[in-house]
Amino acid sequence: MTLKTCLHQYQIHFELGNIKVGPETDAPLEKLLQELDRLNESARLPGLADRLNANMIDKDKCEAFLSFFPHLPSEDLAPFRQTSILLEDEELGLSMVEPILPAQFQAGYTVEITGWMYDTIMLLRLHIARDEQLATSTILEVKQALAKAEKEVQRLEELKERIAADDYQALRKLLDEISFVKATRSALSAAWLRNAKALLGLDPQNESYQTELREAEHTHRSYFEQPSMGGMP
Amino acid sequence: MHHKVKVRTPQSAQSRAAAARQSPVKAGQAMRPPALQLRASSQAIQRTGGDPGKELIKALGAATRAVKLRDAMSGLGTDEQAIFDILRPLTRSQVKQTKKAYLSMYGKSLIRDLRDELTDGELTKALKDMFYWPYEHGVLGSHQLGIARQKLLKLAGYELDTFSTLVDLMRSSSKRAYLYKALAAGNSVFAIIVFAYRIKDKSPTWINNHLRLTNNAGGAGIKQQWQMSCGPTTTQAVQGELDPIYALDMHDKNPQLSQVDNSDGTKTNPDMAGDQKSMLESSYSGSAHGTHAGKAAPRNNTNKALIKGRWVDDLLNKKGTTTGVKYTHHGYAASLTTFTDAVSEIDSGLEIGLPVPIVIGSAAAPNAHYVLVTRKSGDTYTIHDPGAGKAFQEKRDALLNGTLSKFGSYNRIWAVETPSAR
Numbered sequence: 001m002t003l004k005t006c007l008h009q010y011q012i013h014f015e016l017g018n019i020k021v022g023p024e025t026d027a028p029l030e031k032l033l034q035e036l037d038r039l040n041e042s043a044r045l046p047g048l049a050d051r052l053n054a055n056m057i058d059k060d061k062c063e064a065f066l067s068f069f070p071h072l073p074s075e076d077l078a079p080f081r082q083t084s085i086l087l088e089d090e091e092l093g094l095s096m097v098e099p100i101l102p103a104q105f106q107a108g109y110t111v112e113i114t115g116w117m118y119d120t121i122m123l124l125r126l127h128i129a130r131d132e133q134l135a136t137s138t139i140l141e142v143k144q145a146l147a148k149a150e151k152e153v154q155r156l157e158e159l160k161e162r163i164a165a166d167d168y169q170a171l172r173k174l175l176d177e178i179s180f181v182k183a184t185r186s187a188l189s190a191a192w193l194r195n196a197k198a199l200l201g202l203d204p205q206n207e208s209y210q211t212e213l214r215e216a217e218h219t220h221r222s223y224f225e226q227p228s229m230g231g232m233p
Numbered sequence: 234m235h236h237k238v239k240v241r242t243p244q245s246a247q248s249r250a251a252a253a254r255q256s257p258v259k260a261g262q263a264m265r266p267p268a269l270q271l272r273a274s275s276q277a278i279q280r281t282g283g284d285p286g287k288e289l290i291k292a293l294g295a296a297t298r299a300v301k302l303r304d305a306m307s308g309l310g311t312d313e314q315a316i317f318d319i320l321r322p323l324t325r326s327q328v329k330q331t332k333k334a335y336l337s338m339y340g341k342s343l344i345r346d347l348r349d350e351l352t353d354g355e356l357t358k359a360l361k362d363m364f365y366w367p368y369e370h371g372v373l374g375s376h377q378l379g380i381a382r383q384k385l386l387k388l389a390g391y392e393l394d395t396f397s398t399l400v401d402l403m404r405s406s407s408k409r410a411y412l413y414k415a416l417a418a419g420n421s422v423f424a425i426i427v428f429a430y431r432i433k434d435k436s437p438t439w440i441n442n443h444l445r446l447t448n449n450a451g452g453a454g455i456k457q458q459w460q461m462s463c464g465p466t467t468t469q470a471v472q473g474e475l476d477p478i479y480a481l482d483m484h485d486k487n488p489q490l491s492q493v494d495n496s497d498g499t500k501t502n503p504d505m506a507g508d509q510k511s512m513l514e515s516s517y518s519g520s521a522h523g524t525h526a527g528k529a530a531p532r533n534n535t536n537k538a539l540i541k542g543r544w545v546d547d548l549l550n551k552k553g554t555t556t557g558v559k560y561t562h563h564g565y566a567a568s569l570t571t572f573t574d575a576v577s578e579i580d581s582g583l584e585i586g587l588p589v590p591i592v593i594g595s596a597a598a599p600n601a602h603y604v605l606v607t608r609k610s611g612d613t614y615t616i617h618d619p620g621a622g623k624a625f626q627e628k629r630d631a632l633l634n635g636t637l638s639k640f641g642s643y644n645r646i647w648a649v650e651t652p653s654a655r
Binding site for chain 1: 592630
């Protein structure tokens, strides 16, 4: 069964960014991947590697997820009948920073329904093997980058205090830099959180993983960067 | 709008007087009433215990003006100039006494008679003298004042009388201005009666804190109850700036509208939060972007996929037919030249007394947050931030240079919803 026939048979829609594809959509996979490119372009941050940017969705993972979806057993697909599935939900696990190797999709996956939005959009969690080594190394890399970003924010904030109030050009340039570094810090903290969650999922009794997750949650909450008050498309 | 058609004939003062003489009934009416008026005045003196001499002079003056006004409207044609000459120099209290005298002497409403005799343009001029258009009070600007005038002309006779009585009832010019504002916002005279009786004995502080949704005590104002509902909240703030009855209703239903429960949008102000959510999640039909809808989530949510903003130019225009205000979306590349354009758009709205929604953001997060520019004093702009639920002030240079400093990382203007006459 292809993705299109699956969507048609179960009357399923997928939502991503500003688009919604379903049985009525021609070439749904292409349309989703096109929107994904647009979203990733707007989420890209200068100086931050895409693989550490939690706001970007991994095209390979997304494609692998959608390719396998029609092959889920019919009893697994049945609950999705006449629903919409939100692809960018971080719990689904398709972001760049999720410690999943593309090869793991070939072994298949299961999904768990975690909730609903507005009674029509289904939220899912992907059950697929996470790679412990990748999660650990990503966390290490993220923490180093976070420390660097934090230092940079402090340096720029101090610099701001020294700029003359009427030197608008310098001030604007600095404010722009600060906004990017803070956005980077926020994206990194989200990457830390995702990987800490993945580690604890692999070994829920592991105390050091529990501590790791608590620290990651605290940091992410304190760094969560706007747009949290509007965010128009 | 109705237009009166009158046949004009050139008339000298003598011919007008002659015409009046040929109308014995009207002349007779003009002779009788002063006695009635004096009797009424002496009763008033007994009631109030005022200075009999002064009261008598006032009553005589009012009766004389009533007779002169009646005379100017009698016979063939109307002496508009005489009407304006009588009305213009009057104080507010003299206008009130003259209306009362006219009613007592002729058993008719002065305003309704003027309406029957004058064209729309002349009536506007006469009403301006009688109603004391509240230019000076910053409550409503020139745009709403113009709308109020138009709406006043369209009122039925009994509505005009009622509105005039309500205006007389108000003891401060700002309260009178709020009545005109309520009329300009498209409210019925019946709704304005209820409103007038609610505000008539209230203090200036109460008036400031309840008849708008921004710049209340300490700069507080309406707060967004969801993470991405800045646009809908700004829409509510705009409506509150334009319509004091809506603002009062919002305060009644949401007594803590500057507060929020970050973990549950429905907890602190369920009525306001419900409106924000339904606006945010409604399908967009404006000109800023293609079809989309926002997604509401508690303000402490950090899962970006579960929250989405929404442009609101379409929502701002929904009430336009009653408020007479149209909002036009202007998106910018947020460079120096566009900052100048944006500030010019903001100024054009504020100059006619209308609030201007703008979208701010940073270089890293464009089009991030709706805020509302409510006023300007010199080079300082007052901007209501629905995220914080309070107003901040920014200098013109900060707007022009992309160096806003009161809104976290958001330093630039990315879009302006420019208001204008519909």
